[in-house]
Amino acid sequence: MSAVWRASRAAVKRRRLQTVVIGLVVFCSTMTVMLALGLLLATEGPFEKSFEKQRGAHAVTTLDRSKVTDAQAAASGRRPGVAASAGPFGLAVLDVPTDLAGSPPGPLAVVGRADPAGPVDRVELLVGRWATRPGEIVLGSAHGGYDDGSLGLKVEARGAPPLTVVGFATSMSKSAAAWVAPAQMAALHPKAVQMLYRFDVADTSEDFASSLAGATAELPRGAVTSSQSYFTLKRAFSSLADAYLPFMTVFGVLGLLVSVLIVGNVVSGAVVSGYRHIGVLKALGFTPNQVVAVYLVMISVPAVVGCALGTLAGGLLTEPVLKIAFGGIQTGTAAIGLSPWVVVLCLLGMPALVAVTALVPALRAHRLSAARAITAGSSPRTGRGLRVQRALAGTRLPRAVSLGLGQPFTRPGRAGLTMAAIVLGVVTVTVTVGLTSTMLAFGNAGRGDGKARVAVQVGRADQQQTAPKLNDAAIEKLLRTLPGASEVTARGLLQVRLSGYAQNRFGNFYRGDPAVDASLLVAGRLPKGPGEVLASPEFLAQHGLALGDRVTLEAGGRKVAGAIVGKTMEGNPLALDTSWETLERLSPGTEAIEYGVRLAPGADAQAYVDAVQAADPGLYATVASSGNNVTTTVVGFSSVFTILLSTVAALGVFNTVLLNVRERRRDLGMLKSIGMTPRQVVVMTVTSVAGLGFVGGLLGIPLGVAGHRWIVDHVGIVEFPAAMKDVWAAPQLLGLGLAGVAIAALGAAVPARSAGRMRIAKVLHNE
Structure with a gap:
């Protein structure tokens, strides 16, 4: 050894x-x-x-308390196919009119549960302790401001007694937004009960549907009001x-x-x-x-x-x-x-x-x-590639070029491996060029008007900011009258529930000029009337919804029926966009928390920001960034990978040319002795792989185009319109066709120069 x-x-x-x-x-x-x-x-x-x-929990199920008894609910957890269950727990939806630990106002789903343990959905405490007495509440981790300093906060909801926050917890099942002791539930007037199930078989969505149907088969008709699948989570x-x-x-x-x-x-x-x-x-x-x-x-x-x-x-x-x-x-x-x-x-x-x-x-x-x-x-065996070399010699190509083009046929296996590496390099370059074009178009969507944008946030005391002197209507009027303003859109924020779904969602409510540019839509139209909703592809996928489906929004004990009228290219999967009329029906009197301002062409954005701050110190204006984090990330990583893999492909060419030069030392010495110049030797050596690069480019382009299309078709959170997918033009394809030649030439440059400088006497003496 x-x-x-x-x-x-x-x-x-x-x-x-x-x-x-x-x-x-x-x-x-x-x-x-x-x-x-x-x-x-x-x-x-x-x-x-x-x-x-x-x-x-494989399923978090909400049952109508008026149609099912606790005994019936508990019995459903003992049905065939149910591996374990927890509940029934009382479920009440409170209306919280103010911000709560960093979350906007809206409905708060509260469950009465004696302890965080149990056979299903073991809740983990992050801060504090569990609620064990009336008057105490544990908030879910969705309320982002949790720490020891947040303990003791008061939750004051309409029609409910004040509750003191004694802990923050998290649940992988997202079964509730808050928990209280069972003894507290009577004062919260629960209208529903919650059952948590784990099934013997829930590997696919079909298995889940079958198991859930079996568990709830003996419940009264209409008792199940919503059921959340763990596949959605x-x-x-x-x-x-x-x-x-x-x-x-x-x-x-x-x-x-x-x-x-x-x-x-x-x-x-x-x-x-x-x-x-x-x-x-x-x-x-x-x-x-x-x-x-x-x-x-x-x-x-x-x-x-x-x-x-x-x-x-x-x-x-x-x-x-x-x-x-x-x-x-x-x-x-x-x-x-x-x-x-x-x-x-x-x-x-x-x-x-x-x-x-x-x-x-x-x-x-x-x-x-x-x-x-x-x-x-x-040296290669005699006769390899001679027929091709003789045919090339009979053409009008320069002798150095014809000799170079014939060299790959003397080592067809090596030439094939080298060309395959070049093909993969061209595929990488093509995919990156396509992704860059798509992502740049995506990042610039809605910004084709060239107008600068300013975001104006309304100050809030709970964030240690100065509250504005002006009310909602006066703020909008101010922003429209300041020099340079072209369009102003107000945004209100409220947590809402979709009827039939367990989790809260964020509702963005817009007033004034359109908040979403029509170019950002992939289907449908912008919301106009109350209840009309605009959503992202991922929001629709997670909720099993499609364009045109009917939905009902709930908040503050009020409901607004509507429909999905538009789909954007991308967006927050936990949020939906709708009209200000919807907000007026769900939570009358709610004011905007932010304003988006589009400036007239040529307007000074910083001057507008300064004017806003001078008019009201409670308004915090910033120039909106023109960048897009997703675009920057994808383009950046794609470019890095392209450089790496193209370099690797060029190294493969380098190795091939180096081996060829070493094998052909005697031939190169003989050619130089009969008059071939160093420059011709370099041309011959580079040409020996440039032909492979050209063919590799022709083969790699369609594979790269197919790879780009597969990627943009499988990005779940974004649905690119056809115009952003069809990014190929003749100049681009022509340039990509030369990418293989460029990779080959890059890899061959150093050994080709070495071959050109080779001394005749030394080579022939060694032979």
Whole structure:
């Protein structure tokens, strides 16, 4: 074994360039794969682990108290197919007219529960203690201002006694917004009861529907008013991460394929160019298996180093990616981070993949006899590609170009691997160009008028701000009359419930000029009358709604019937947009919390901000950012991946050209001795792979276009209109067609210059 190690170490030192190429390829690929796997496992593992740990409810069901008794509700939890149940718990919806611990006013779903434990939906306390006496309440973690200083807050709802906050808690099932002791429920006048179920079988939505139907089969008709599926919670948990997953997956697969191709190419080239070395090893007594081991160890050393560094870099990059992907959502007790299995898989899997890839070409060394290996040399066998070379010689192409175009046919296997790497590089470039065009169009949607935008927030005392001197109507009038104003839109905020759904949602209510530009709509129209709703694709998907469906909004004991009249490209999956008339019917007298101002073309945005602040210190105006975080993130990461994978593809070309130059040293010396200039040698060498680059570009463009379309069609939180998907134009495609040539030329530049500088006397003397 020591002899194998010494021979392998000597081979690593002798082939330093190939060693560096392999290390860089594995480094880039490991980092790319680690990002994709880290994001994929983060969307599945943390939710499932925490959901099982807290015995999350597969179904959170609300029953009408006037149609079902507690005994009937409890009996439903003992039906066949129900693995465990909890309840019945009294459920009351309180109307909270003011902000509560950082959340806007609106309905508050309160459940009477004796303790946070139980067979289903074990609630975890974050701060404080559980409510055990009347007059106490525990708020859910959706109320963002929870800490020790928030304990003791008073919850004052219409028609209910004051309640003191004694704790904050979280539930993976999102079964309630707050909890009180059962003895408190009578004073809250509950009109519903809650049952929590875990089913024996709930692997698919069909299983869930069947199990829920079985559990509620004996309840009176109309007793079930709403039922929340854990599939909805799971989708909401990973909705933003799922948006990044398609393009991470594409780049991860491309990285793996490039690694396999280039490692195979490097090892194959090392075997072919090292025939004499193989023969000498066998002549010295190395067995065929030891010779194979020499080449595998020679490849594994840089692969292990590249994998370790790639894992380290990937780990450092994955954490901020996960922070972006899960930012702004409620994750309950789920710990979002890089799974240790991803690190282990990359550290063990990537070197193993490299070793398996290297084994196939290394077996050629196993089969060679010592005598044949020593006498074979490193030159291509006579007659390979001669027919093609002769045909090219008969054309009017310059001799250096015709010789270069014919070279790939002398090593068709190596040429095929090199072209495949170039194809993947072109695919990567094409996908990135398409994504960049789509995301820039998405980021600029609604901003085509070129008008600057100013956001004006109304000061609030609970946020240690100065309250405005003017009332709602006077503020809007002021903003319209200040110099530069073109359009003003007021926004009110209120928590609302959709009839038939357990969780509260945020309602944005707009007054004045349209808040949403028509270009942001993918279907339908803007809301006009009361109850008309505009929603995002993810909101509709999580609620099982579609354009035209009827909905009823509830708040403050009032209801407004309406319908989904429009769908935007993207938006908050927990919020809906509707008209100010809807707000007047749900919560009369509610004032706007924010105003959006569009300025006239050429108006000075900062001057307008200063004028607002001078007019009323209780108004906080800022120039709205013209950027888009999603666009910046996707374009940024796509560009990084493109640079990495294009560099890797160029390194593959570099290795191929380097091997070709070393194999053809005698031929190059002969050509230079009969008059070929160094410049012609460079042209011939670059042309030998430029043809592969051109063909690779033609093959890679349609694959890249298909990859781009697949990504934009599978971003769940955004629904791109056709105009943002069809981004390809003739100049773009022409430029992409040259991307393969550019990658090939970049990889061939250094060895081509080395070949051009080669001294004739030294080459022929060595021969």
